[in-house]
Amino acid sequence: MTTVLLVDDSKFTCNRTIEMLREIDPDVNVIPAYLPSKALELVQSQGSTYDLAIIDFNMPEMNGLELAEKIRAIIPYERIVILTASSAFTTHSQTIPEGMHFCQKPVNEEKLRAVLQFQRRISA
Amino acid sequence: MKSGIIQNFREISDAFCDGLATASEQLGELTNFDEMFGFTPVSIHLHSSGADEKSYEKGAEDCCLLEVLDHNVPIGYAGLIFKEGEARKLVGAILKSTSDATELDREKPDVIAEVTNIMMNACLARLAGPLQMKLAGGLPSFGHCPVGRLQDVSSGSEGRILVLRASFENEKKHINGDVTMAIVLKPEILKSAG
Numbered sequence: 001m002t003t004v005l006l007v008d009d010s011k012f013t014c015n016r017t018i019e020m021l022r023e024i025d026p027d028v029n030v031i032p033a034y035l036p037s038k039a040l041e042l043v044q045s046q047g048s049t050y051d052l053a054i055i056d057f058n059m060p061e062m063n064g065l066e067l068a069e070k071i072r073a074i075i076p077y078e079r080i081v082i083l084t085a086s087s088a089f090t091t092h093s094q095t096i097p098e099g100m101h102f103c104q105k106p107v108n109e110e111k112l113r114a115v116l117q118f119q120r121r122i123s124a
Numbered sequence: 125m126k127s128g129i130i131q132n133f134r135e136i137s138d139a140f141c142d143g144l145a146t147a148s149e150q151l152g153e154l155t156n157f158d159e160m161f162g163f164t165p166v167s168i169h170l171h172s173s174g175a176d177e178k179s180y181e182k183g184a185e186d187c188c189l190l191e192v193l194d195h196n197v198p199i200g201y202a203g204l205i206f207k208e209g210e211a212r213k214l215v216g217a218i219l220k221s222t223s224d225a226t227e228l229d230r231e232k233p234d235v236i237a238e239v240t241n242i243m244m245n246a247c248l249a250r251l252a253g254p255l256q257m258k259l260a261g262g263l264p265s266f267g268h269c270p271v272g273r274l275q276d277v278s279s280g281s282e283g284r285i286l287v288l289r290a291s292f293e294n295e296k297k298h299i300n301g302d303v304t305m306a307i308v309l310k311p312e313i314l315k316s317a318g
Binding site: 086 | 150153154193194195196218219231234235237238241242245246248249252257258259260261262263
């Protein structure tokens, strides 16, 4: 069973993403966090249980890349996907860190299938 | 100078239309409607103050705006404006919900904020080139239209304000709304256009 940490301040997006992930793989276990601080608490207490972290870029408290760095400081985690609608990456006001993977919003089943395949490739 | 601005305006107009086309696709993806939302550019013009904003926002019930950032510095805002009941209809359609108005109103800020985030960033990505800016959208904020937002952004600015407006509609579902953007232009853009 794959366990996913999903961090997005939009409950609507979280619910929609969970629904689609379960459609793709009924065994997937998704733990949502609606704020970066909550995600950090979860990683600190049970970080090694997550096979994959899907993190929104545009959030209160800190952006998704900052959160990813903080998560990596707690556990050396390669399986992080940044979910974004932001034009910051298209316009290069934000640079894409090496080794970071991105998924463009709005998510759909095809994009999430690719995200799960990425996680399985890394885990293999 | 005038012909330079007009030439620049054509590029901006084309970019805005491209952005709206992408926004339409993305809204279609969120709603799964058979019929796409149609976007119609209403106006693209330069303002030297935000005075016009007040009249435009009069009568609007729901509004969701995000800050437009250039190199992470706020230089304007962009968002969606809905007449009474329209945002609720869009939320009901996206959630495929037959819930009552109270329940839909509870979901409205979250859903409309995400729709605004996705649609406005699609437009900003296209506009960045012709405006020679590294544009990005900030966090969306849902509420009633804040009169005077543009004045806050433009105060002390030597640049002029580019105001872009469009309407969108799904004829079959009878849902419509407006897109509005106001961006303080760098003085050098206008000068280089001349």
